[in-house]
Amino acid sequence: MKQKDKYEIISEMAKRRGYFWPSYEIYGGISGFLTFGPLGSLLKKRLEDKFRRFYLQPLAILEIETSVIMPGNVLEASGHVENFKEPTVECTKCQRKFRADHLLQEFGKMTDTETEKLTLQDIMDELKNRNIRCPECGGTFSKAEQFMTMFATTIGPYSDSVGYGRPEAAQGIFVEFKRIFESARGRLPLGVAQIGRVLRNEISPRQGPIRLREFTIIDIEFFLDPEDKKCLVLKEVENETLRLVLAENKMKDNTEPVTVTVKEAVSKGIIKEEWQAYFMALAKRFLVELGVPEEQQRFIEKLEWERAHYSVQGFDQEVYLERWGWTEVSGHNYRTDYDLSRHMKASGVDLTAFKESESGGRRFVPHVIEPSFGLDRLVYVALEYAYTKRNKRTLLSLSRDLAPIQMSVFPLVNKDGLLEKADEVYHRLTNEGFTVDWDSSGSIGRRYARADEVGTPLGITIDYTTLEDGTVTLRDRDSWKQVRSNIDNLPDLLHAYFRNKIDFEDLGQLIERRKDG
């Protein structure tokens, strides 16, 4: 029998229990779009909030929200219109598709600045003149075509008013920089984040939640004075180790990561910018918090031609997934003043900062360090790493701050007033702001199993003793341990528990269970 991999198991569970599934299924489905069900959207929200607590709040990074549709001129200024378009040719013999500009560079000895300027007809001419054939089979090429990976639309009733779905949330930040900077009273460094939907018209997306045409991105643009790029908080992470696959090693086909501390990486110039190193260290810690051990993470340095058009040094953070191997979850790029300068030029608006000094003062365009995360991928990663088996039962061991449902209330049997009592407890807890589920169907064991499968950390069981003395049983998802606690104490205890102030065993009196059953 075919062995199911984790992706398959998780997809099945995700559909059945309401985490996520492919969108538009009743119309046959369309790849690249994903629907988050009730549990999935809760998990995503919790992950987002955790990110805010972990990454944004400590650095006082400001969060904004800008529109998804952007006017064409904005994305022309940013270089996306130019760079999101790839000229491709197809071999007439073997049907393989190639990036025409890459062929000309590799076999035609043209530089990328030369190929960038070519029209489609020029490309065909150059391929012919330079006698470039299919590198696979030697065949000739069909007509070149441009593939635009941004979603285009028109704005309003005028068809010449072109707009695009934004391919990154970053541009919204650059475009609004002037006002944000002003409202932040000109402070630098200044971090600005945006968590939002972006659109990329992938040619053929596969891999479920990993490659989507519409997804949620977390972009942080961290603005710096280029003459004062010191990271004052680097000390906090300087002994954190990073596993780095360096570009120079990659060139020699060596993808063995070197493990260095943040301190070393910076002092040896492996990571050129201190803030970039800092954000990478935080990214590593964040993934550890999501349940990914450090050996299952690495950073891979992008080669020059792999980098986006705006980046001068870039690392991708990758996480090992059972089905797809090393998978990018975040990108860390030094964007310099590329974007602000381009928007300044195109809009004619001054986007410089000013700093006073003894010699008078100077104007400059701030530089940008950008950490960028794919939120949907993080959701999947958290699920895959939380997935375990216990006694042949599926257990999602999501951390208590990520679990969509925080607790379930179970009447041990459905009679003698236990249902009513359970209902009372349920409402008391929801009134406290907890996300609580209710389940009275099937045996208590079955209900625990259901709760385990969706990762609910606590089970609260109402039994006959509850009617006598107002205590309930709390059951821990991972250890199956149980404690007994008075209902009146629950709100305070549970708030503390979910803020990670106390452990499970602090929730009440540990009780022994006999093993029969």
Add this chain to the structure above:
RNA sequence: GCGGUCGUAGUCUAGCCUGGUUAGGACCCCGGCUUCCCAAGCCGGGUACUCGGGUUCAAAUCCCGGCGACCGCACCA
């Protein structure tokens, strides 16, 4: 976009080759009985042949096309 494989209930699947079944099973879900703590048991219930066309007396089954999925190639700024 190309090649290979594939599409049956909420999920996984048998059946397809060799057309004719009330389309079977498992899990799951719901209701009831039972049940003082880990998917127990009993009774009852639930949902399916991806879509369209063709061949045929008859199509889940054969043929063509669409859509979609998975794997490989390419692509992933």
